[in-house]
Amino acid sequence: MQWEIVIGLEVHAQLSTRSKIFSGASTAFGAAPNAEACAVDLALPGVLPVLNHGAVDRAIKLGLSVGGKINSPSIFARKNYFYPDLPKGYQISQYELPVVEGGNVTIHVGETEKTVRLVRAHLEEDAGKSLHEDFHGMTGIDLNRAGTPLLEIVSEPDMRSSAEAVAYAKTLHSLVRWIDICDGNMQEGSFRCDANVSVRPQGSDRLGTRCEIKNLNSFRFLEKAIDYEARRQIALLEDGGAIHQQTRLYDPAKDETRAMRSKEDAQDYRYFPDPDLLPLEIPASWIAEVKSGLPELPQQMRIRLERDYGLSAYDAAALTADREIAEYFDAVADKLPSDPKLCANWVMGEISSYLNNEGKLFDNCPLSPAQLVQLLTRIKDGTISGKMGKEVLRQMWIQSGEQAGGWKRHDSEPVENLVDEIIKSQGLKQISDSGELEKLIADVIAANSKSVEEFKAGKEKAFNALVGQVMKAAKGKANPAQVNEILKKKLAK
């Protein structure tokens, strides 16, 4: 039987507010245990939550970005359960009326575009951490994370493969960073996925029983966990077994999922509206204010890059996977509109790999878009070859220091022409005087009679060897197109 895999994701995005969602304590990562837990986070008797409006701003941003509905009012509810790292004995979350409802996210898998619908996004607080090591059979509690703002983004079960699930997670990951509501740091747990996985016979329109795999904190684990879980379910069903609704954990070491708890022991969370917090009213003016601060969204920008710059869908998608790359590219292409493809290749190729090597982000690129355009202009007008361009870039990189506050701050300032200086001082200018080239080529033909004979005997490879010899003689400064042309002409005689 052919099986169809059905996946829905719940993503917990930690919102990038400086203080917690219901207290004034810091959310900075890495402090000494409990150093960032104030009276409210400790749930001392008598303390009360006060909503951080910065968290709401961020939820509205996401809602607008996915075309969802911003609910007003939305309601904070208590989810009641006992756990040592849950200090109040309940988590403040949203239940019946979340801040965002609906919306959708467009994903790309290969050449295919697909829309994943969202159910909702709601605000809630994170719990603390239980530390089971280092306490000699006891458990340590660190409440620094308790009260950190989370936006739980719940999708419809619209994905049909682990590749789609990963594409969705990556798109969402890129979006939350793009709109600057979450730092996206998966290692620190700022972006965590729970995957609901079920399988059903191909063509069926009934959903199978699902299992939820909790806390997947990398795209690779997400993919592998879904693949394993789908295989497990299919094998079970093909053996005549049945799926039981369960919460499961993925073990990366063993590459398998295992049962954590079943639906039967699912807790009754006794949700009810939190009487300590008023219904959250979001007037239209608040939404308008957030809207005015939203950047161009990746999906819009992708379409613009394809339309205005004639880029391929692939390039446009790759460039808009990250807002910093996209903005850098946009600034480069804006200054060199005659060859956006050249710009795209250099931004995603050389610049990207230099930055990667140094662990830097595009915003802190030592080379400003204007400087890169100077370089690309010299390649385009034939002054230097692309290969020489890479050498010039290497030297520019060494000479250019990182600009304080990143390139954006200095983008309108005049830039000295480092490129022409380097070309001149190092003599990297391409030989495009045809007289000079013809002499060089004649010398090469004379010195390589064996290759010439082989070429005349029909061996195409020999031509390349001759080109190589010419380039070597020109110390790489010959214009390859010109070399080809003259060489062909001379050999044809």
Place this chain on the structure above:
Amino acid sequence: MLNSSLKQFSTLLAAKKISSAELTGEFLKRSQALNPGYNAFITINEETSLNQARAADMIIASGGARPLTGIPIAQKDIFCTKGWLTTCGSKMLSNFISPYDAAVVERFNAAGAVNIGKTNMDEFAMGSSNETSYYGPVRNPWDTTAVPGGSSGGSACAVAARMAPAATGTDTGGSIRQPAALCGISGIKPTYGLVSRYGMVAFASSLDQGGPMAKSAEDLALMLNVMAGFDTRDSTSLQREAEDYVRELEKPLAGLRIGLPKEYFVKEINDDVARAVEAAIAEYRKLGAKTVEVSLPNTKLSVPVYYVLAPAEASSNLSRFDGVRYGYRAPKYIDLDDMYRKSRAQAFGAEVKRRILIGTYVLSHGYYDAYYIQAQKLRRLIALDFAEAFKQCDIIMGPTSPTVAFDLGEKSSDPVQMYLSDAYTISVNLAGLPGMSIPVGFGDKNRPVGLHIVGNYFTEAQMLNVAHQYQRVTDWHMQMPAGSQE
């Protein structure tokens, strides 16, 4: 001197007839002498109080005194008080020294008042007789075989026995007004949101409201001036301009329309209570007020609605008492669940457990709609009843409690009987309205009777005026229990 008003104490202090240290010392001496019999205080910190008094004396000497500077005030043990044991009447918090001050405590500190001690109360404010306290019952100073009412029984007793000039209380279903009535003092529960709940150990968040308890309406006005005010730390605190609650005290009552709900004057009221209340209303007519019959048809629903909503919120509010971070932890347990179970089983009393169970039940899957949602709808109807009634009157009056103080142990084995005695006060909390009780005489066994005054939202100044005008022409509020005479 013990029977002096706050204003008189303030005048004595300002005139240097007495120092705050001396005044505080006098009340401390009295408290230490009387407390073994009455059990009104859980904690008395003589040195801390005297240090505060000496600091107040310096403020007075420097000319920076405010109306309550140097005056000893007792704090209900539900208000977190920095450096003080704050037990909320429970074994669960019997080891909890608060690291911070409640907003109310901060406000009294800023006003220069002296904290004279932490008063006894029903455990987590759950009770109407002060018999559920882990620290033992409080006695009614008018008759030590009777309960003082609850849950602010310690505060009511302390004020009635003149162990403190005034005290704070909290009121979730009548916990200020009922003990005030049963102990023959005055007390007001303000409009919900007027007094910050920050640092007040939560019982039922949507109903809890702090307020003052004192001998007279005039004293209550001065206390409320300190206690009321917007607090950013409490999201349910109301942002409105500060009021002077003393400003309307002297207004004549001519033309005042007093609403008498027909549902309040029914056979459930004991004759002795009815007689005292009717006499008080007659007095008001003499003062120029008119009476008009009004109806609050959903009054009978208030007790069942309350006993769904309050336990629901309480069951969640009390989840933080898990033995993990502070408070009581069982000495022996085998694992985490066992620690929770034993700590909570050993440290919560029967009434608290009963309400946690009720609350957990009504919030459970399958029961939530039938209980919690229904109760919320009825709560709205109860509030609408009042809105309707206030179209015909300025203020509503009735008995605070259907009976005078009952005997210790009389109702402790019958929780439903106990719950029903709060019928009049509970509906006021459900509607979020301000309510107060003032002494209007004595009933059976010479136990005090309280008149319940309910105002519309934010009419505290008017209510205090209504109470004060009565107290100008009567002296019930000046009477002291025999055992407390100087």
